[in-house]
Each structure stands twice: as C-alpha cells, then as structure tokens.
Amino acid sequence: MSTLAxxxxxxxxxxxxxxxxxxxxxxxxxxxxLHCEFPLxxxxxxxxxxxxxxxxxxxxxxxxxxxxxxxxxxxPEVIEADETALSCQIPPRFxxxxxxxxDEANGIRKAYDRTLEARGMTNVGRSVEPDGxxxxxxxxxxxxxxxxxxxAGIPGGNTTAxxxxxxxxxxxxxxxLANVIDGDGDIPAGRAIEAWYFDETETGKLVLEAxxxxxxxxxxxxxxxxxxxxxR
Amino acid sequence: xSNGDVQMRExxxxxxxxxxxxxxxxxxxxxxxxxxxxxxxxALYPAGGEAFEAGDTxxxxxxxxxxDLVLGHWSPNxxxxxxxxxxxxxxxxxxxEELAADGTIGSVAPQHVAFAGNQPDDVSxxxxxxxxxxxxxxxxxxVDLVILTPV
Numbered sequence: 001m002s003t004l005a006x007x008x009x010x011x012x013x014x015x016x017x018x019x020x021x022x023x024x025x026x027x028x029x030x031x032x033x034l035h036c037e038f039p040l041x042x043x044x045x046x047x048x049x050x051x052x053x054x055x056x057x058x059x060x061x062x063x064x065x066x067x068x069x070x071x072x073x074x075x076p077e078v079i080e081a082d083e084t085a086l087s088c089q090i091p092p093r094f095x096x097x098x099x100x101x102x103d104e105a106n107g108i109r110k111a112y113d114r115t116l117e118a119r120g121m122t123n124v125g126r127s128v129e130p131d132g133x134x135x136x137x138x139x140x141x142x143x144x145x146x147x148x149x150x151x152a153g154i155p156g157g158n159t160t161a162x163x164x165x166x167x168x169x170x171x172x173x174x175x176x177l178a179n180v181i182d183g184d185g186d187i188p189a190g191r192a193i194e195a196w197y198f199d200e201t202e203t204g205k206l207v208l209e210a211x212x213x214x215x216x217x218x219x220x221x222x223x224x225x226x227x228x229x230x231x232r
Numbered sequence: 233x234s235n236g237d238v239q240m241r242e243x244x245x246x247x248x249x250x251x252x253x254x255x256x257x258x259x260x261x262x263x264x265x266x267x268x269x270x271x272x273x274x275a276l277y278p279a280g281g282e283a284f285e286a287g288d289t290x291x292x293x294x295x296x297x298x299x300d301l302v303l304g305h306w307s308p309n310x311x312x313x314x315x316x317x318x319x320x321x322x323x324x325x326x327x328x329e330e331l332a333a334d335g336t337i338g339s340v341a342p343q344h345v346a347f348a349g350n351q352p353d354d355v356s357x358x359x360x361x362x363x364x365x366x367x368x369x370x371x372x373x374x375v376d377l378v379i380l381t382p383v
Contacts, residue, residue, distance in 0.1 A: 001273050001382040003355045004347065004363055006252045008271065008378050011367035014260035017380045021244030029255045040237050041310035043381040044327075047318035053327050060379060061336075064260045081234030081311060115316075121279045121300045123316065160286065160306060171313050180317060190311035191234050229308045231239045 002028035016060045018043045022074075029070040032063040037074070039081035039190025046079070047187050081190030085199045088178040098134075101202040105137045105166075111173035118182045122172060127156030128165040136166055137203055140210040149214050149223070159214075163207055163227040170197045170204070198232055208232065240309050250355055261338075266376040268331075269341035271366070273349035274315070274322045274383035275304035284348045289357035291366045294344045296325065305383055307350045315383075322381055341375045349383050 002025055005015040009031050017033045019025035020040055025033040036056065038045040046052040056075060063071055091107035093100065112130060116122050128136040136155050139162070143152045154162055174193045179185035197204040207228060214224040260266065275284040277292045284290075284304035294301065301323065303315055315322045325344070331337045345366045351358055370378065 001271075001349070001380045003250065003252070003351075003359055004271055004273070004366075005380055006256055007359060007363035008367045008370070008380075009256040009258055011364060011371060012258055013367060013370060013375055014258040014266075014377045015380060016377070018382065020382045021241050023245045024247065024249060027249045028252060031255055031257055039234070039311050039314065040240055041312055041383055042314040042321045043383065044321045044324050047314045047321040050320070050327065050330075053320055053324055054330075057324060057327055057331070057379070061263055064263060064377075067259075069257055070255045081237045083234050083236065119316070121302070123303050123312065126283070160308070164306075164308065167308070168312065172316060175313065175316060187317060188313060190314060191236055193313045194236070194311065226306070226308055229236050231236045 002030050005030045016063055018060060026072055031069040033072045034060045035074045037078040039079060042190055083191050083195040086174060086178055086188050086192040086196040088174055099141045101141060101206040102134050102137050104202045105134050108173040111176040112169055114176040115172040115181050123168045124165050126165050127158055127161035133169050136162060140206050144206060144210040144213055149219055159223050160226040166203060167197055170201060261376045263337055264335060265338045267339045267341050267374055268328055268337045268377045269370050269375045270323055270344040271378045272323055272381045273347050275348035276301040276323060276346040277304050287352060288348045289362050291362055292346045293369060294346055296340055296342050305349055310383060322383055341373055
C-alpha cells in the first residue's frame with residue numbers, strides 16, 4: 001500500500017493510506033497515513049458499522065489539511081482480533097462410515113448454501129467447487145493417513161488453493177451457523193471464525209495434521225507452509 | 233488477543249522497505265470538489281472475472297457499480313470473514329457514495345483499483361510498471377484523490 005501511495009502521488013493524485021502496520025508506513029514516509037490498529041483484513045475496522053467506517057474516513061480526509069508531509073496520525077481506537085473460537089453449533093454426525101471430517105463437510109453444506117443465497121456470491125472456487133468439497137477433504141484424510149502428497153490427487157495440484165477453498169467453505173457456513181449473515185447474531189471478532197475452524201472442527205484439525213505430515217515428509221516449504229496461517 | 237495479527241505485525245516491523253527517495257506531495261483540491269477512488273491491496277475482482285495468481289503484480293479496474301467482488305488474496309494470514317459480512321470494511325464504496333450524496337466529497341470515481349497485497353519483496357513491478365499504469369488509468373478519469381486500503 002505504501003509503495004502504491006508513492007506511485008499515485010508521483011502521478012499527481014493525492015493519496016491517503018489507511019495503514020495496518022505502523023512501522024512500515026512510518027519508514028516508507030508516505031504523504032498521508034492514518035494508522036488503524038484494527039484486525040488485519042478489516043482496514044475500516046468494523047463490518048456493518050457505517051458510522052464507525054465514516055469516522056475512519058473523516059479522520060483520513062482530515063489529513064488533507066496538512067500542508068506538507070509525511071503526516072502520520074493514529075486512529076484513537078484500537079480493535080484487536082480475538083482468537084477465541086466462535087461459538088456455533090456443528091451439525092451432528094450423519095454418515096458413521098465416513099471420516100468425521102468428510103461427514104462434517106457434508107453436514108455444513110446447508111449452512112454454506114444459506115450464506116451463498118444471502119450474499120449472492122462466494123469466495124470458494126479457487127480449485128474446488130462446493131460439490132467437490134467432501135472429496136477434497138478426503139484427499140487430506142488420505143495424506144494424513146500416509147498417502148504421499150504427490151499421489152493423493154490434490155485438486156488443481158495446489159495445496160494453498162485447496163486449503164483456501166475448504167477453509168472458506170467452512171467460514172462462509174459459519175456465518176449462517178452463527179446467524180451472522182441471515183439473522184441477528186453478533187459480528188464475530190477478527191479471526192474468531194478462523195479459530196473455530198482450526199480449533200473446533202474436524203476438518204480444521206485435519207488440515208493441521210495433514211500439513212504436519214507433509215512437513216515431516218520434507219515436502220517443499222511453499223507446498224505445506226501456506227496451508228494454514230503462519231502462527232498455526 | 234490474536235497471536236496471528238501480533239506475529240504478522242512483528243514480521244512487518246522487521247520487513248525491509250524500499251528507499252522511495254523522499255515523500256512526493258500533491259497539494260490536494262478541496263475535498264468537496266474532489267473525485268475520489270479506492271485503491272486496495274485486497275486482490276478484489278468481479279465474480280466470474282480474471283482471478284489473481286499467487287505473487288500477481290497486475291491489477292484489476294473495478295467498476296464503481298460492482299458489489300459482487302471476490303477476495304482473491306493468497307495469504308492465509310488475515311481475517312476474511314469481515315469482508316464476507318460487509319464489503320465496505322475493506323472497500324468502502326457505499327460510504328463514498330453516501331459522502332458524495334451529502335456533498336462531503338465531490339464525486340465517486342467511475343472505477344477503482346485492486347492489487348494483491350502479497351507482492352514480491354522488491355516491489356519493482358508495481359513501482360515501475362503496473363502501479364504507474366493503474367495511476368494513469370485513474371488520471372484519465374480525472375481522479376483527484378485515492379484512499380488506499382490494505383489487506
């Protein structure tokens with residue numbers, strides 16, 4: 001973002017950066033920066049809070065009063081992500097013959113579909129479509145059980161895309177399971193649904209397990225590392 | 233608390249930044265006369281449109297009327313649920329429309345720009361090539377001011 005601020009300002013367009021990492025904005029000496037210590041991925045701070053978003057923009061536009069730069073101002077409110085797992089109910093086991101993660105992935109399909117209907121779009125589909133989700137989870141079951149990752153039939157051949165799609169499928173389902181997207185549920189904190197996925201669901205735990213197996217088998221770093229957030 | 237955000241910000245603190253050779257400066261027009269665009273690094277693109285590759289240095293122009301935007305960012309290291317709940321938490325297009333309607337800003341630009349935040353370390357392509365081309369596209373639309381939102 002900071003690099004682009006320089007590029008656009010040099011092109012003759014005034015710029016204001018909403019920064020997420022203060023030290024980077026400071027060292028880059030951007031013309032105008034409003035530092036926002038908000039959850040990463042939420043630069044305007046609060047989803048579905050127009051008043052708060054307007055407050056952020058008003059403070060950003062106020063930087064236009066400066067007559068020289070760099071100018072760096074902090075938004076006065078700090079909002080932290082919260083890795084306490086979202087509380088939401090996972091459908092009970094249905095098919096006792098399936099791996100618990102595969103069964104679970106099938107079980108949350110209705111919740112995923114409710115979110116899809118409410119939003120009219122999805123972020124799933126980089127390498128797996130919703131109809132292929134159970135088979136995609138089965139690939140991770142096989143890897144965790146010892147099938148060499150190169151022989152496991154990874155959809156699209158890209159573990160980052162595969163894990164993105166499975167996680168996003170779960171995260172979008174969680175928005176309905178917790179009545180966020182089509183009810184009156186509270187807006188989850190940043191990373192609360194991520195924590196639910198990795199700490200509470202069978203599939204989230206399976207991804208961590210399959211990743212460890214691939215790491216131990218000395219798969220190339222980019223193949224296993226980006227399957228989950230770095231701190232996990 | 234979030235160990236993930238803390239760790240990512242610590243990485244940023246230790247990340248080498250390019251020497252940009254000072255601070256460029258444009259004397260801005262009055263806000264109420266300014267045409268405003270959003271430039272985001274969330275790798276947004278219209279559903280069904282051209283996706284971003286990992287390490288993609290290109291950009292997408294987004295029509296101001298578009299709302300069905302896919303988050304094409306490849307990093308697993310940030311919250312994606314906020315933008316699934318409300319696009320404006322990353323891309324405050326409805327807020328800009330409201331500010332144009334009440335006269336706070338002059339107008340909303342007809343198109344906006346999305347890059348992918350996870351760029352190669354030297355950022356040379358966005359600095360020397362795709363960044364200037366995106367800026368020229370906004371200049372052609374007479375954009376006066378951009379607000380940059382990171383992911």
